[in-house]
Amino acid sequence: MSFASPASLPKLVSAALILVLCLAFAPSAHAQLEIKIKTKQREYVQFEDIPVMITLTNRSGRDLTLGGPGGADWLDFRVFRGQRAVRRSNLNNIFEPTMIRNGQTMKFTVDIANYFTMTDFGFYTFQAAVWFSPARKYITSNRTSGNVVSARVLWDQTYGVTRDRPKTDTDLSEFESLHDDGGSRLMTLRTHKFMKFTGRNKSYLYYRLDDPSTLACLTCYRLAELIDIRKPMFAIDNDNHAHVLWMTRPQMYAKVEIDTRGNVLPDSVKYFKEKGPSIPRLQAVPQGGVAVVGGVEFDPDAAKEQKEATRRLSELPPGLEELIDMRRQLEAAE
Structure with missing residues (x-):
């Protein structure tokens, strides 16, 4: 076994430091493709749809074609009931390949109850995962949750x-x-x-x-x-x-x-x-x-319009309301 000489140690330390800095400041896949999910409510009645709103932003500096590996879906989810993973019930490919331009933000809603059996009562957490082809891996979003309850x-x-x-x-x-x-x-x-x-x-x-x-x-x-x-x-x-x-x-x-x-x-x-x-x-x-x-x-709707009209009148400059009322009276007299 051979060891580095004392004279070469500063060079090795310098090279290692440069490598660490490069890795620290290299743009990550997460930074290049930003994925956020959220839900409108925290509790869902059993068998109710569970829509998840997804925001996907391309920050890679180039146009991307979203398509999964080997023909698989480019968008998937990770669902847990408590600590136990929930298997996907719909195994068909749902999300066709699509292009997202550089800097573009896509917003859409997916009912994950269509793909996972979430009819058992309990607390669920879910996370979206998008296939990022340049890095050849799925990038995950933040986690959100929902509680399936009875009525x-x-x-x-x-x-x-x-x-x-x-x-x-x-x-x-x-x-x-x-x-x-x-x-x-x-x-x-x-x-x-x-x-x-x-x-x-x-x-x-x-x-x-x-x-x-x-x-x-x-x-x-x-x-x-x-x-x-x-x-x-x-x-x-x-x-x-x-x-x-x-x-x-x-x-x-x-x-x-x-x-x-x-x-x-x-x-x-x-x-x-x-x-x-x-x-x-x-x-x-x-x-x-x-x-x-x-x-x-x-x-x-008519009641709302009337309320808004009343509010707009209340915001008129002093004296203008009286002029409007006077004009209405004159028009009625004619």
């Missing part, structure tokens, strides 16, 4: 509906097999379900559509904030559409109609408020429909 069922209703026949009979539920007439459409069951989740400071109304034959949840989402001064009202019409009327603010209510596929009908979203002793409520009407009676309907 209390306020009302549910099971009803019959038809669906397209699946490719194989093994996909039929027991109920569908018993009611199978051999046609292209099958009679099956669905359950409308409304739930209440109470967070730290607010309560929210949730909707969920279930297949009671297979115990599968088909969709679950938050409707809006729920005020419990008055209990929400529920009904189902002759088309098996679910109707709900609930208080969103003191003396103010929202009403929606949800079809048999779990979709809110856009034209059905309406708002009402109390008028004296008259309180909005759901009521069955002829031909099997459901309507709101009592209270008075109002347009929150």
Whole structure:
């Protein structure tokens, strides 16, 4: 074994110091590709979407083509429930190769519940990972978290509906097999379900559509904030559409109609408020429909515009308000 001579030690120390400094100040892959993720909420009701907002900035000094190694996805996630890693349930390639220009920032949202099974109650942490081809490695983002929780069922209703026949009979539920007439459409069951989740400071109304034959949840989402001064009202019409009327603010209510596929009908979203002793409520009407009676309907957008107009008037210079009122009076007299 040979050792460096005392005369060569200063040169070796100098070379080592230069190497350390070069490594310390060399631009890292993390600095060249910046990845940030965040969520809008901290708690998610079981089966609810878990959207993660991703911000990706290219600081490499050149255009980059985002594509994974060997045809794999260039964007992936690392999900943990407690200390245990959660396996990806959707193994298909989702994110196609794309280009990000030098200095460009991309912002997009991904529902990670589509790729990982996150239906067990508990505390989850997740982190995004992007393949950085110049360094031939995945670069990870910051960590964020979410808690999957339960919600209390306020009302549910099971009803019959038809669906397209699946490719194989093994996909039929027991109920569908018993009611199978051999046609292209099958009679099956669905359950409308409304739930209440109470967070730290607010309560929210949730909707969920279930297949009671297979115990599968088909969709679950938050409707809006729920005020419990008055209990929400529920009904189902002759088309098996679910109707709900609930208080969103003191003396103010929202009403929606949800079809048999779990979709809110856009034209059905309406708002009402109390008028004296008259309180909005759901009521069955002829031909099997459901309507709101009592209270008075109002347009929150129009109310907002009026409020903003009033605010703008209050900001006018002294004396100008009187001139505007005078002009209105003269125009009315004409």
